[in-house]
Amino acid sequence: MDDLKAKYLGLIADAQDESTLEDLRVQAVGKKGEISLKMRELGKMSPEERQVAGPALNALKDEINSALAAKKAALADAALDERLRTEWLDVTLPGRPRRQGTLHPISQVSEEVTAIFAEMGFSVAEGPRIDTDWYNFDALNIPGHHPARAEMDTFYLHRAEGDNRPPHVLRTHTSPVQIRSMEAMGAPLRIICPGGVYRADYDQTHTPMFHQVEGLALDTDISMANLKWVLEEFVKAYFEVDDVELRFRASHFPFTEPSAEVDIRCSWEGGQLKVGEGDDWLEILGSGMVHPKVIAAGGIDPEVYQGFAFGMGIDRIAMLKYGIPDLRAFFDSDLRWLRHYGFAALDMPNLHGGLSR
Numbered sequence: 002m003d004d005l006k007a008k009y010l011g012l013i014a015d016a017q018d019e020s021t022l023e024d025l026r027v028q029a030v031g032k033k034g035e036i037s038l039k040m041r042e043l044g045k046m047s048p049e050e051r052q053v054a055g056p057a058l059n060a061l062k063d064e065i066n067s068a069l070a071a072k073k074a075a076l077a078d079a080a081l082d083e084r085l086r087t088e089w090l091d092v093t094l095p096g097r098p099r100r101q102g103t104l105h106p107i108s109q110v111s112e113e114v115t116a117i118f119a120e121m122g123f124s125v126a127e128g129p130r131i132d133t134d135w136y137n138f139d140a141l142n143i144p145g146h147h148p149a150r151a152e153m154d155t156f157y158l159h160r161a162e163g164d165n166r167p168p169h170v171l172r173t174h175t176s177p178v179q180i181r182s183m184e185a186m187g188a189p190l191r192i193i194c195p196g197g198v199y200r201a202d203y204d205q206t207h208t209p210m211f212h213q214v215e216g217l218a219l220d221t222d223i224s225m226a227n228l229k230w231v232l233e234e235f236v237k238a239y240f241e242v243d244d245v246e247l248r249f250r251a252s253h254f255p256f257t258e259p260s261a262e263v264d265i266r267c268s269w270e271g272g273q274l275k276v277g278e279g280d281d282w283l284e285i286l287g288s289g290m291v292h293p294k295v296i297a298a299g300g301i302d303p304e305v306y307q308g309f310a311f312g313m314g315i316d317r318i319a320m321l322k323y324g325i326p327d328l329r330a331f332f333d334s335d336l337r338w339l340r341h342y343g344f345a346a347l348d349m350p351n352l353h354g355g356l357s358r
């Protein structure tokens with residue numbers, strides 16, 4: 002018995018991995034292991050012999066089992082220590098400059114637009130990209146039968162049979178954030194909302210997901226003149242020119258009355274856009290005085306408050322300013338494109354330091 006004990010405790014101490022330990026366990030205390038076989042011999046012994054050998058064998062079995070368990074725990078500890086040692090990572094190391102990413106032109110332009118409007122007292126509001134058809138349409142004076150609903154190529158979310166929740170859509174424009182901001186903040190109000198919008202459309206100038214920035218200003222003494230000034234200031238700052246000429250073309254949107262589309266004077270000499278001079282006009286946004294029904298839908302009294310709103314395509318003004326020809330490339334995640342058109346990640350645009358160094 003002493004030989005067995007010395008043999009197995011020695012082998013267990015020398016074991017280097019779990020499978021060796023398991024083999025030893027089977028050899029020693031498994032069903033047909035050496036100690037188990039010895040236990041079977043107890044039956045052949047005299048009662049006196051058995052009284053001595055029985056407890057001694059049991060004690061040996063216990064001792065080997067606990068040696069196996071202790072060694073197993075020690076091996077697991079050593080394995081963990083080894084992993085901690087080899088998988089160590091210094092998260093405080095600086096990034097490798099060659100691998101630094103760039104800011105996507107849409108992020109850059111959103112920051113530029115935000116910086117310009119912040120200077121004029123507008124804060125940034127947000128709303129959900131999945132919204133109810135009430136926020137996206139009805140509240141904006143686009144009732145169910147209105148042709149504008151069909152024109153928008155709306156993505157509707159699937160509704161299971163018996164689902165009584167209101168119909169949801171991928172928002173087709175940022176205008177529903179007008180309603181949500183009025184509900185949340187009341188009047189007076191000055192917000193812009195940059196964000197993604199969705200329409201089922203795909204060609205060189207349309208992608209199913211694109212970006213707009215909405216603007217809304219409400220107060221007791223707001224007129225179209227304020228809209229014109231704000232937009233002029235914006236276009237000058239954004240295109241980084243001293244003078245611009247805007248043309249307000251009468252238009253129609255259900256949520257504004259009167260409505261105007263705004264063009265800027267420009268030239269396209271040699272395919273290069275120049276803003277502020279030339280004989281061409283470039284449409285950049287839709288706008289108008291907010292319809293009283295829309296103000297009322299936002300829970301505000303249209304007898305007291307009025308205001309202007311506008312909506313502009315972020316991707317479009319990014320393409321114009323930075324000479325990017327194909328909208329679809331914005332969303333291809335092609336690294337060569339991103340490196341070419343991307344912006345230094347830590348250069349936040351501001352009006353004093355320059356918007357787009």
Ligand code: DAH
Nearest residue numbers: 174176287288289310311312
């Ligand atoms: N929501 C319009 C669109 O997606 C854009 C728009 C036009 C927004 C006029 C406005 C506005 O706030 O006053 O085409």
